[in-house]
Amino acid sequence: MNVVGGRIVRKPCYGLAExxxxxxxxxxxxxxxxxxxELTLSVVVAGLAVEKGSIEDVNDRDWCHIPDERSYLSGAADLHQSQAWATLMNGSETISSFKAExxxxxxxxARGDDAGTIVVSRERLxxxxxxxxxxxxxxxxGVATASSTAAVVAPPPAARGAAPRYDWDAFWAEALVSMFQDGPPATLAEYVRRMETWFADRGEHPDSSTIKKKLSQxxxxxxxxxxxxRA
Structure with a gap:
């Protein structure tokens, strides 16, 4: 139930002051x-024309956007870390994209006179x-209160020397094993996608930039x- 004592206690999103x-x-x-x-901020939009697609590494250093969908975005759209930070620090920020998977x-x-950007103010976060x-x-x-509609299960207290968020030892083991089982990838981008799939199968989604940084060396x-x- 989303109403307690006549008050709505579950919302799609919550303002910064709240x-x-x-x-x-x-x-x-x-x-x-x-x-x-550690925290992703968003901005609410309605009927905003957007282009969605995949990012491909065409020659290991040149990233190419390949569109596969054009639609209208409504609801809370996630901001990139740098966008949210700039909005908080400067009061507003002009953005041309949103955070994606x-x-x-x-x-x-861009539509007509619209330059393909919007201005996000601190009040809209x-x-x-x-x-x-x-x-x-x-x-x-996450303490269960009268204003909570679902219990929030907190993880056990972190012990000294607690494990990192992702199991990078298992990551490196899989990266090595995949070289033998699946063969060497053709490009670094393919290697990154292979490890992203491995993480996704575990229900984990670290940033692709983090995976790429670890595999680059x-x-x-x-x-x-x-x-x-190959020659």
């Missing part, structure tokens, strides 16, 4: 969580309901040998 009051933090605290990549993009379409629950669970502040040593073998 979030600060609920968590007992300041806007600067929120900005610091954003900078640490790894290997994907969402860009605002929101936190989606699902993101609020996720953040509270990770911060161990060994790839620079492997790639020349692969080229010689």
């Amino acid at each position: 979030i600060c009051e609920r968590w007992g933090v300041t806007e600067l605290d929120v900005a610091n969580f954003v900078a640490a990549n 790894p290997g994907r993009y969402i860009s605002i379409e 929101v936190v989606r309901h699902a993101e609020r629950l996720r953040f509270e669970a990770e911060q161990e502040v 060994p790839w620079r040593r492997i790639a020349p040998q692969l080229e010689r073998r």
